[in-house]
Amino acid sequence: MWQGDGYWLVRFGFQRGLALLYLLAFLVAAKQFRPLAGEDGLLPLERYVEGVPVRDRPSLFYFLPSDRSIGIAAWTGVGLSALALAGVPYWLPAGYATPASMALWAALWALYLSFVNAGQTFYGYGWESMLCETGFLAIFFGAGSVAPPFVVILLVQWVLFRNMFGAGLIKLRGDDCWRDLTCMDYHYETQPIPNPVSWFAHHLPDRFHRVETVGNHVLELLVPFLYFAPQPLSALAGAATIGFQGWLMVTGNFAWLNALTIVLAIPTFSDGTLAAVLPISAPATAPTPLYLETLAILLAAVVAVLSVRPVQNILSERQLMNTSFDPLNLVNTYGAFGSITRNRYEVVVEGTTDEEITAATEWQPYRFKGKPTDPERRPPQVAPYHLRLDWQLWFAAMSPSPRRHPWFHRFLAKLLEADADTLALLAEDPFDGEPPTYVRAVRYRYRYTTPEERAESGRWWSRERVGTYVRPVSLEEVRVREPRL
Template identity: 85%
Template structure:
């Protein structure tokens, strides 16, 4: 350890933070996985089972592809996360604490990996792989009065480094706006799900946006090298990272990406640093058990071997973002927003109960929990909760048609059927559970109102129609497009 530093308190705080994120992730799975990727989901579970081998994407749901198994697994994950959150392994006798902790964290990892590998597009985010990778390393931290293996602390710092440095590199290599420092002129308006502060951040002076874009480069490209430095440099680097992620939390809704990065920054501290700011101190620790030290060394060898491809990718001119190089998501490559969209497009889904469509037909909009629909609605705060449908609608709107979003027409079918589980994913069903006769999807370009416009109209957004995404259709017409329409 650096200059005799200890990490017992670091482990306790880290495990509590990770357990909380696991709890949130399993709650999201319990509420959303079945309508999105279950037996009759928008991307049905059978598509996963038929499309890959178990070896390629292992999951419990490959073996038991049922909604019942999904529900049981999600709620078991919630329960086990709660046990980890309150620190149940620490209540056990010393000789049982670490084995129990390893079993608990290993079970959480296996359960969540099952959702990630079977979730298809709706689980194709970088923070899913990062939670799997971090959760796997947590298995080897130990529990009770024994000291955690220092090598695992370093491996957690290595995850944080790849997360931050990879994001910095992909920005420099990607969009010109990151190099000319104009990226944040657009980001707050065009990010997937803006929050209540995003409008205000967007209207900050251009000079501020230049300074914060430059600061982004410093924090992602230079600061990460200090994670491995002795104290207090490591802690200062971790503190800078937490402050940076905190600003992203305040100004956007990025699911648990920022929260997980903050949790990963905890191992940059030491017990001495944490004890100076927390109302508790670390007790005298017992030596790390030999079997745990041996397991940690084997783990380090595995991570080094699996890091070769992610590091090559990170240093490549054709760097991929948010990619797993092994089916267990053990060592991944990260990086987000290599390109920044200049215009914000939204798909607004509407329905009607009229039997015949005419120019006078009255259409009513479905409202979503996170993404903009009503220009007068203030952007909501939803993170660290993850609204998976809303995120995919943001991606879908980038294209003028649903050809690249094979789930979208199935989504329209569920609306025409007034499917309860799908409607639960929405903020408002304008038909109160009744079936509409027709639905359609209109594509708009959205922009934030200026301060003057908002003062006059009360609107947060201004929008203009740019096209029809899906023309008015009935349930029979969609079902006639093929057996997989639903």
């Protein structure tokens, strides 16, 4: 009963998919963590070290708080992820494969947990804790010819269930538009980072949006219960979930949330169902080692205890979204888009080299890699890559001022210094690496152009100015206004 004899292919596919996402996540950390949360980042690493007890958010960077340590950890993670992606433990002799696999996945989990716990606001996303939780379970899957413990298959399905069912409940309890079936009228336009298909999805008929909202409720509230059903029902539920996540990937940029959910859905299949639709077959497997079975059962007991608070949260009328209840992110609660914004606001950051601000001053916009600034620019496809600064700017634009976003004035200061690491986070620096004399931030309301407007102007967006987010400031002025972090 406890041996997943029919899950060797499932484990192999799950591990390869998870390794690929780890590889991407560590590449993002290598490229973005230092300018965002490093020694001199927008939210400096010192802020984490001094502000949070290590027992509450354990991280290697609590003990080694330096950019050098960050770089070593990130690129080590890239290298280990590549080994996992290549399936190196499977190359080892029997008896060594599973211990090597456990050590490899444990190292990946510990390294990435360090980034998540020290990354502060820039790592405060549900897919971060989900990657940590999933990565911890991967430690106990085994490798080589041995069969994976069936209980770990069930634990991965439990993560998938909480991910989907939590998202469904937070919607029903949240915005009225999920109940009157109108949320999708706004979603494609107001989501954090639209992609090239989002404009077209937005302009689909209203009837389609009603049907897809009903479909969303079915897929998130009813289908998850079938994950634990016998085959082929479990596989059909997994296939429906994969199709749903694929649609979300086609119509938006949600980092690796959808890709990770697809990976989590792989254990809803069995080797038999995979072999029935794919030209593959599983090799003969050896029994699961007793030590791995024992560890898997102990793991299940720990998960059962730690699941009490997430389950209470799911059942609560005051359900929290994307919350961790333990410092190791072992069992978390998830959810997405409990409320939908009706209007899209954007903060456009501009600079000038004029020595004095006048009515004739020409302001040049900084362009970001994902978020819309230029109305003529086609929305890009960036997912599953994660543009962390762009995402936080989406949240920041919801407020009429940066008061709730203490990193924003520091970001302006970095632009006034022409900080190379910060500028590397952008798509275009209008000053070619030279510091401007002043910068400002202007708040706009953006909306998609209609098909007629786009045919005439070629623009994807129409916008109107709704206010000043930060008035023109010099480096000296922004340093005075910069909040104490």
